[in-house]
Amino acid sequence: MPLYLYNTLTRQKELFTPYKPPYVGLYVCGPTVYGDPHLGHARAAITFDVLFRYLTYLGYKVRYVRNITDVGHLEGDADEGEDKILKKARLEKVEPIEIAHRYTALYHKAMDALNVLRPSIEPAATAHIPQQIAMIERILARGYAYVVNGSVYLDIERYRQDFPYGILSGRSVEELLAGTRELEGQGEKKNPWDFALWKRAEPTHLMQWDSPWGRGFPGWHIECSAMSIHYLGLPFDIHGGGLDLVFPHHEAEIAQAHACFGPEAQHQARFWIHNNLVTIEGQKMSKSLGNFITVEEIFTGTHPKLTRAYPPMALRLLILQAHYRSTLDFSEEALLGAYRAYLRLMSAYQRLKEVSPGSHSDFSVQAWREKVFAALDDDLNTAAALALFFSQIEDILRLRRRELFLLPEDLTLLQNTWQEVLEKILGLTFPPQVSWVNWQKVVELLIQLRRQARLEKNYGLADLLREELSGAGVRLMDFPDETLWELSA
């Protein structure tokens, strides 16, 4: 079945085919590691996790590269602000790399909980300085950049003579000019829309490297060009990221690739795919608005907008119930709804495993299955695919009650489809991790029951409870006035 994906570059859905089958090169802009992972990170990661999983399911040999940006990402107006990681390090009086490592670890922890698969390669910008410098040198040699006071800028005016600038975001340089604010401190640049490939570092700057232009550090956009091309070649198949990266980040990447490699670069990637943003009460979630929610806050229920904790799969389902190119408006009500929907889905999945086959089939599993894959093939419409599962739940319950029947091969196909699509492709896990608190409550309750049984000298029941608990990995120890328990293998 052919997979169609929406390509930001062409603004339409296109049939996806790899450049060099069966290999697929997928590059996604990962986090700049200077803060806690939030709902936006979760949405991007889950979106491309599903794409990665689906491409793999379809039989492609996917190399999935997702970077860690740990240098060069400046705050505030272009080329004037302070490096985000550096600022955090300065505030906390630690090494920048400590900041990077800490937030990388937190990112991994959050994404692991959401069952987001690790990419094949996760390169850090600071580990690829030579590749970035090499690219900049080549861009300079080809005449598309200039050096000023130890900094290097891409010369958009020169670039435009040979390549169109703004094709991804649909902007023209004239429009950019009209929209450019009067900014101070851009004196180094020939034109305000030029962007930095390399920045000179003051001696006190904490992160700096030797370069042909003196001590400095790379610009924000060059690391993604360098690392994606280094690991995936040129052009590679898919470049992804959040919608907010379209301009200037991805536009700059395309320019860098062309400036460095010429027309061969072919826009660096053949498909540019962008997930839409998460909004809170209709507004973009962002630090400056103070309305962002971290993934951890969802799991612990500690955000002021939340009244309780939610398991990771509730969030994963919420995200998958919207199409990735639509904005997703977050609210606790919506999250709670997704959590309940998840529990219902899980329950139905369990029931499905208990169904026994019949001597005829009352409905076509194949037709249903084709609809599911048609939805996935239609630009990864996970919402539509999930709806097909939900609307089948009634039939599953009837199958189990033996009011409906399926031949053995149809039943197997149905069960396999649930497993393949929900678990393998959509990455939902069943069952959810029961919280330790709830687990404790259940064990305590059983112990209480057993205590009652012992008081009534119902030792048969008491022993049964102890044996069953033991089988479930809970070891009981009776003392005169209390019963202690611990986990056992």
Added chain:
RNA sequence: GGCGACGUGGCCGAGCGGUUAGGCACGGGUCUGCAAAACCCUCUACGGGAGUUCGAAUCUCCCCGUCGCCUCCA
């Protein structure tokens, strides 16, 4: 100001000319020791206006409103 999205029932959210999308919530009922689950029923929308069409949430135009990008952000 430029570019681009979007406005669907209480909430979230599919939909791309002709079926009830789906989830959650709400109300009534069956069942049940109580409850839950399950099942049945109720509600059943498409910002406003005009147009195209046998037929429009879906196409065209106008208006209103919301949001994103244009400066860092997934």
